Amino acid sequence: MLGNSEVGGVDMAQAGYCAACRENVWLMPSGTCPRGHGAEQISNVYEAAMPVAAAPPQTQPWPQQQPAAQAPPKKRNKTVIIIVLVVVAVLLLCICGILTSIAIPVFNAAKANAQRKACFANERTVEGAAMGYSAKTGKQVLSVDELVPTYIKTSPACPTGGTYTWDGTANTYTCSEHGNFANAGPDPAK
Numbered sequence: 001m002l003g004n005s006e007v008g009g010v011d012m013a014q015a016g017y018c019a020a021c022r023e024n025v026w027l028m029p030s031g032t033c034p035r036g037h038g039a040e041q042i043s044n045v046y047e048a049a050m051p052v053a054a055a056p057p058q059t060q061p062w063p064q065q066q067p068a069a070q071a072p073p074k075k076r077n078k079t080v081i082i083i084v085l086v087v088v089a090v091l092l093l094c095i096c097g098i099l100t101s102i103a104i105p106v107f108n109a110a111k112a113n114a115q116r117k118a119c120f121a122n123e124r125t126v127e128g129a130a131m132g133y134s135a136k137t138g139k140q141v142l143s144v145d146e147l148v149p150t151y152i153k154t155s156p157a158c159p160t161g162g163t164y165t166w167d168g169t170a171n172t173y174t175c176s177e178h179g180n181f182a183n184a185g186p187d188p189a190k
Helices: 076-137
Strands: 005-007 010-018 023-026 042-051 164-167 172-175
Touching (some): 076 172
Antiparallel strands (some): 005 010, 010 023, 010 042, 164 172
């Protein structure tokens, strides 16, 4: 049976495979393809139930299958990308802040330790030069200026701005900031 019939409020339409279209199509009441291909192009005809409300009016040809319209790009994707970038930026800032809060005290401690060691090196240099002076001349060093420029090039300066004092009786050179290397005790950075 070709064409369409109505059974119990349901429109029974015929469908089949159109060899020219290479797809299943609804058939016209005459048994032809809605795109104009003849009945000889149609095979595997079957009846399919289609609700009456969905059936096209009989005065117009069956609807042709149109390719689906492409949906416009969603703006939601841009929003998600922006949110992800903001979250990543905040996380990076937090990580940088944590690393900075760890690194600054370590750097300051290392700097202070290096300045302390440089000061003690100055003291050892002056005291060694004083021993060389005393051994060569047989005299006690009364001032560091007696050692310049023969035993040391210049009078040393503390890296943190401390002032050195010479004790001629004990032959010690002491800094007002760091003290003397012999009495300094263990390294505070360890």
